[in-house]
Amino acid sequence: MEYVSNCVDDTEALGEALARVLTPGSVVAFSGDLGAGKTAFTRGLARGLGIAERVTSPTFTIVNEYEGGRLPLFHFDMYRLGSEEELFDIGWEDYLARGGVCAVEWSENVERALEAGCIRVDIRRGAGEDQRLLTITGAPALTEKEGRA
Template sequence: MKFEINSVAETTQLGIKLGKLLNAGDIICLTGDLGTGKTHITKGIAKGLGIDETITSPTFTIVNEYDSGRLKLNHFDVYRVSDPDEVYAIGFDDYIFSDAVSVIEWANYIEEILPKDLLHIYIEKDLAKGEDYRKIILTPYGERYNYIKELTI
């Protein structure tokens, strides 16, 4: 499923709509170049889950937990991880195999330890089409993510 986005607000709105569809235990893996909007879509997902806290990227802490919404959100940023064992050391399996929604920025850095069932979101910018233009591609792996067919912007 592919979306063409022309503003940060649209990126966040896509995240909000996705967040409203997410279920307990869902794993969302975000990839794309630096500055493409991974954190903006995560902020939208949090809003869609009903989380009203300020969402910040956990670049130095690896994971931030938010539990004020209809589902708990575990927000990972593994950009600075040099070895997947670092992620295991914080109890990665306990986080992602819980009833929380897990969003993992830079998931491609730890793909060898990710479960096979997940929703992959790739974000790409194309400056020739505008500074805020983004192509966002959602690819579900596993039957549980069939609900994304309902997603529209």
Template sequence: MMKSTLSVTTVDDTARIARVIAAELRPRDVLLLTGDLGAGKTTFTKALCAALGITETVTSPTFNLVHEYVGGRLTVVHCDLYRLERTGELDDLALDEARRRGAVLVVEWGDLVPDAFDDALVVGFEHAAGDARTVTVSWRGSNWEARFVRLSDRLQVGTTT
């Protein structure tokens, strides 16, 4: 299991990471975004959608839990599981159906249901000193394995095992 750890200080740095990841995305990919409240998950999603050519304004899916954005290179289904009250509610979000249509899933608080997504790129955000963030990129399942080395190179950071 390899992991890339990056220190970022600004929203622009986060946007650069999002652009690198966006360039690697294929239909049906899953991105799990982890990290505390305000760590930068939605900020990342906004930049990712922009990089895919989505012009619609991306907002936090806090109340309706799931938003879908079309018009870019790929359709993005963006959800936030923080307010998911029962795991059973996950089924109501129809994420599997969206994937079957070829959408990319971007899941904030995806770690709240650890068994739901077994093949995913995991992007973690942590608060660091000042306004800075530490971003960790890792993967689970076979879907990202082959792409991860190249992705790490493009993120221009050391890869640790």
């Protein structure tokens, strides 16, 4: 499904709406340019899961863990990983087994390690500076009200 976000709040609202339909073990694989809105979408996921903690990019830590919501959220940044093997070295399978939601930025860097059933979120810049075009596949359609699309 395709959505248009005209501001950061819209992008976060789409993440929040998606979080409502996620189940334990869900993997959300992001693709998009630097600064496209992957972390903003993940902030919305956290809010939708009931996590009050501040969500930041895990660029230098590889993964940030957030607890306290309906499901835990494991926010990965694969930008610096060179291969799928490095993903397994950081305990990917352990995170999957913990029954939370894995949000994976720069998923294209570990594509072969991701299962076919994961939810894909592609975020691209739109016409205006703040506009984003989001394509979400592998998830139920989000209503206009839910996603403010």
